[in-house]
Amino acid sequence: MSLPFSSIDELQAALAQERYIAERSLATAIYLALKLEKPLFLEGEAGVGKTEVAKVIAAMLACPLIRLQCYEGLDVNTAVYEWNYARQMLHIRLLEAAGEVHPETSIKDIFAPEFLLKRPLLQAVQQEEGRPVLLIDELDRADEEFEAFLLEILSDFQITIPEIGTVQAATPPIVVITSNRTREIHDALKRRCLYHWIDYPSFEKEYDIVLARAPQAPHTLAREVVRFVQALRREDLYKAPGIAETLDWIQALIALDREHLSPDVIDDTLGVLLKYHDDISYVRGGRVSHLLATV
Amino acid sequence: MPQQHHLLANLIRFGRLLRAAGVPVTPQQIGNAAAALAYIDLARREDVAAVLRATLITRREHLALFEHAFHLFWQRPEEKPAGSLPGDRGEQRRRQGESRRLAGGRSGDARLEGESSRPETILTYSAVEVLRHKPFARLSESELEQIRALILAMSWDLARRRTRRTMRAAHGPYFDWRRTWRLNLRYGGEMLRLSRRRRKLKRRPLVVLCDLSGSMERYSRILLQFVYVLTNGLEDAEAFVFGTRLTRVTPFLRRRPLSTALEEVSARARDIGGGTQIGQALKTFNKEWARRTLGRGAVVLLISDGWDRGEPALVRKEMQRLQLSCYRLIWLNPLLGSPTYEPLTRGMQAALPYIDDFLPIHNLHSLEQLGRLLGLLPAAPSRLEP
Numbered sequence: 001m002s003l004p005f006s007s008i009d010e011l012q013a014a015l016a017q018e019r020y021i022a023e024r025s026l027a028t029a030i031y032l033a034l035k036l037e038k039p040l041f042l043e044g045e046a047g048v049g050k051t052e053v054a055k056v057i058a059a060m061l062a063c064p065l066i067r068l069q070c071y072e073g074l075d076v077n078t079a080v081y082e083w084n085y086a087r088q089m090l091h092i093r094l095l096e097a098a099g100e101v102h103p104e105t106s107i108k109d110i111f112a113p114e115f116l117l118k119r120p121l122l123q124a125v126q127q128e129e130g131r132p133v134l135l136i137d138e139l140d141r142a143d144e145e146f147e148a149f150l151l152e153i154l155s156d157f158q159i160t161i162p163e164i165g166t167v168q169a170a171t172p173p174i175v176v177i178t179s180n181r182t183r184e185i186h187d188a189l190k191r192r193c194l195y196h197w198i199d200y201p202s203f204e205k206e207y208d209i210v211l212a213r214a215p216q217a218p219h220t221l222a223r224e225v226v227r228f229v230q231a232l233r234r235e236d237l238y239k240a241p242g243i244a245e246t247l248d249w250i251q252a253l254i255a256l257d258r259e260h261l262s263p264d265v266i267d268d269t270l271g272v273l274l275k276y277h278d279d280i281s282y283v284r285g286g287r288v289s290h291l292l293a294t295v
Numbered sequence: 296m297p298q299q300h301h302l303l304a305n306l307i308r309f310g311r312l313l314r315a316a317g318v319p320v321t322p323q324q325i326g327n328a329a330a331a332l333a334y335i336d337l338a339r340r341e342d343v344a345a346v347l348r349a350t351l352i353t354r355r356e357h358l359a360l361f362e363h364a365f366h367l368f369w370q371r372p373e374e375k376p377a378g379s380l381p382g383d384r385g386e387q388r389r390r391q392g393e394s395r396r397l398a399g400g401r402s403g404d405a406r407l408e409g410e411s412s413r414p415e416t417i418l419t420y421s422a423v424e425v426l427r428h429k430p431f432a433r434l435s436e437s438e439l440e441q442i443r444a445l446i447l448a449m450s451w452d453l454a455r456r457r458t459r460r461t462m463r464a465a466h467g468p469y470f471d472w473r474r475t476w477r478l479n480l481r482y483g484g485e486m487l488r489l490s491r492r493r494r495k496l497k498r499r500p501l502v503v504l505c506d507l508s509g510s511m512e513r514y515s516r517i518l519l520q521f522v523y524v525l526t527n528g529l530e531d532a533e534a535f536v537f538g539t540r541l542t543r544v545t546p547f548l549r550r551r552p553l554s555t556a557l558e559e560v561s562a563r564a565r566d567i568g569g570g571t572q573i574g575q576a577l578k579t580f581n582k583e584w585a586r587r588t589l590g591r592g593a594v595v596l597l598i599s600d601g602w603d604r605g606e607p608a609l610v611r612k613e614m615q616r617l618q619l620s621c622y623r624l625i626w627l628n629p630l631l632g633s634p635t636y637e638p639l640t641r642g643m644q645a646a647l648p649y650i651d652d653f654l655p656i657h658n659l660h661s662l663e664q665l666g667r668l669l670g671l672l673p674a675a676p677s678r679l680e681p
Contacts, residue, residue: 071459072459072460072591075461083476088476106480181586181587183588238582278612
């Protein structure tokens with residue numbers, strides 16, 4: 001397909017245009033996924049911007065985004081398609097009233113496309129207005145049964161509906177799969193994808209991200225915030241704050257009209273950054289002052 | 296007719312032995328067997344076997360079990376085969392595994408165990424029985440060899456949990472719209488037949504954390520073997536060993552011969568045989584692995600004697616977190632087998648409040664008990680109060 005950029009640098013710039021600051025390795029993975037038309041498999045800690053990648057690609061290429069949020073027990077009815085039973089039943093009653101029920105023809109009537117409820121995967125395969133971005137979010141939450149099913153879809157982008165026939169994607173969608181790694185995804189699936197682990201960003205990248213996403217933030221505050229968060233990530237914590245937490249925190253500090261960090265305000269807003277009680281009680285007080293002094 | 300009475304009594308006993316080994320034998324079948332035996336020459340052993348096989352066994356997978364049970368049961372008392380197992384090693388393993396199952400495996404009820412006191416009928420049975428209750432630490436080299444073979448042949452199962460995926464079922468709380476609709480179209484869309492679904496069951500994941508520090512040295516070989524069998528027998532099992540630090544050993548135990556596996560583990564976990572830092576090891580586990588391995592209602596087995604050189608406060612904190620993040624936390628202590636043992640070490644004291652099941656692991660019998668617990672996992676945890 002024709003892409004509005006012809007190099008990794010151009011892609012990186014295009015991503016930045018959409019206020020997504022990507023490390024070069026991530027930009028490379030995205031570039032290759034688009035060029036090779038392979039699904040992109042993104043893993044990383046919570047809050048490092050995995051889901052955002054799909055949204056930004058969709059915005060960048062101006063194509064529709066179709067999102068499938070995974071959970072245990074996700075099945076064909078919610079992921080692919082479902083018949084609209086209520087409408088089907090109404091329809092059959094209408095036929096009945098008109099005295100037109102014939103066993104053979106009515107089955108055909110009832111299982112017609114207009115009674116089909118399209119769920120994300122079918123939408124992605126049947127998309128008419130351009131190539132969509134299909135985001136399969138938090139695949140680790142789904143079970144192996146769904147993974148196996150997904151494997152089938154990803155290999156040829158066709159879905160068979162027994163009553164109607166086989167639906168084949170005219171152009172395969174751009175697929176982005178994310179996982180928080182609460183379990184290992186099977187190799188068979190990963191092998192079909194380009195894999196990229198999104199790490200916490202460097203200071204420079206994170207600073208750029210904060211400025212891009214919270215342009216109203218004073219630069220000095222942004223710098224202090226990023227330094228503090230970077231130092232916090234080196235601490236012995238159960239869950240280090242992600243970029244999402246950094247952005248939440250700076251918004252919180254702006255809302256509190258702060259222009260500089262101080263131990264008090266950090267203590268009061270620590271719940272924005274850290275989500276484990278153990279982590280908060282470990283850092284609160286002395287540790288905060290110490291970290292603040294070092295940054 | 297004392298002779299016939301004796302035969303029937305033995306038949307019934309044999310039926311119970313088979314049942315205990317997991318072969319469902321009905322009283323009706325025993326009756327058939329007794330009737331059939333009247334038509335043959337009881338002195339011809341193979342004919343007796345054929346009759347019993349034909350009348351008592353209905354599934355192919357039970358045949359091997361039957362052969363072994365028959366061999367154990369219908370022999371003259373002087374043919375004591377305690378160690379006289381066939382030469383081939385694979386065969387030997389299989390047979391010993393069967394004798395374990397025969398020796399009360401899954402449904403080993405108390406009545407059956409009572410029968411071990413009748414050496415005139417089940418000699419080998421009582422020989423295995425003695426071995427089962429002998430502490431690992433006091434086994435001779437040859438006994439150890441037998442126990443190892445028995446452990447290798449054990450089959451493990453874990454209790455199921457209800458997943459959120461549903462499956463078609465005759466009865467169930469959920470309604471299968473798609474299928475109901477299809478079923479009833481032939482009646483012109485009148486809902487005459489309902490199709491139902493229920494939750495699918497799936498085996499719980501298992502995580503084993505095994506202490507291999509100096510104080511555990513006496514047990515380390517046999518425990519590693521036990522961990523090896525668990526990891527290979529259960530698809531969803533993860534194994535870790537620790538002394539002063541934690542090492543994940545799952546990939547080194549899977550799909551390779553035992554000897555290679557043991558070598559690889561000791562090459563990787565350089566800290567084994569040294570000091571113990573339970574708290575530190577648990578902390579590493581909680582941070583690095585808990586989220587990845589403890590989803591979906593996992594059961595955790597922590598094997599340790601509780602001797603800890605680290606801070607008790609750390610053990611307390613990490614145990615608390617571990618218990619919160621798994622479905623069931625089972626602590627297996629090899630010292631608990633001794634009647635005089637009291638969990639007084641500081642590490643053990645710190646851990647106790649956060650343990651769901653506190654069980655011994657000092658002989659084969661305790662492993663079998665564990666097997667039963669894992670297979671059933673009753674609602675209430677079992678604690679051996681000190």
